[in-house]
Amino acid sequence: MDFEKAIKIYKDFLKSKGLLYTQPREVVLKEAISATWHFSADELTSQMHSHGIYISRATVYRTLASMKEAGILNSVDFGHGHIHYEAPKAKKHHEHISCEKCGAICEIQIDNLDKAINSAAEKAKFKHIKYAIRISGVCEKC
Ligand SMILES: [Zn+2]
Ligand SMILES: [Zn+2]
Ligand SMILES: [Zn+2]
Numbered sequence: 001m002d003f004e005k006a007i008k009i010y011k012d013f014l015k016s017k018g019l020l021y022t023q024p025r026e027v028v029l030k031e032a033i034s035a036t037w038h039f040s041a042d043e044l045t046s047q048m049h050s051h052g053i054y055i056s057r058a059t060v061y062r063t064l065a066s067m068k069e070a071g072i073l074n075s076v077d078f079g080h081g082h083i084h085y086e087a088p089k090a091k092k093h094h095e096h097i098s099c100e101k102c103g104a105i106c107e108i109q110i111d112n113l114d115k116a117i118n119s120a121a122e123k124a125k126f127k128h129i130k131y132a133i134r135i136s137g138v139c140e141k142c
Pocket of ligand 3: 038086094095096107
């Protein structure tokens with residue numbers, strides 16, 4: 001998703017919630033959208049600090065959560081006790097596997113997973129299927 005499009009979606013979302021589009025929110029959005037890997041709110045905060053951008057952790061947390069609600073970011077749970085976010089990219093749907101020892105994360109494709117889940121859910125007469133699966137193991141280095 002490009003920045004312009006993300007901003008538009010986010011502005012509409014905030015408006016619908018009666019919230020203001022502020023400068024700090026825009027800065028967080030810019031950083032989050034350009035991130036190429038999965039990040040936690042803490043990681044994004046430190047990344048911004050290292051770029052000389054000082055925005056409070058609380059603002060980063062709140063902004064990321066609202067971006068997720070607006071559908072601009074996906075969230076992923078690696079079992080770290082906090083949420084990781086990921087900007088939806090033009091790449092194929094993928095799952096994640098995380099290392100239980102060092103926390104390393106790898107993206108994997110599982111053939112026909114989407115199809116299998118959807119057809120099973122449809123058999124149970126469900127619509128608008130969403131799912132999250134958590135896969136972990138021990139990586140090669142560990
Ligand atoms: Zn983490
Ligand atoms: Zn490892
Ligand atoms: Zn990913």
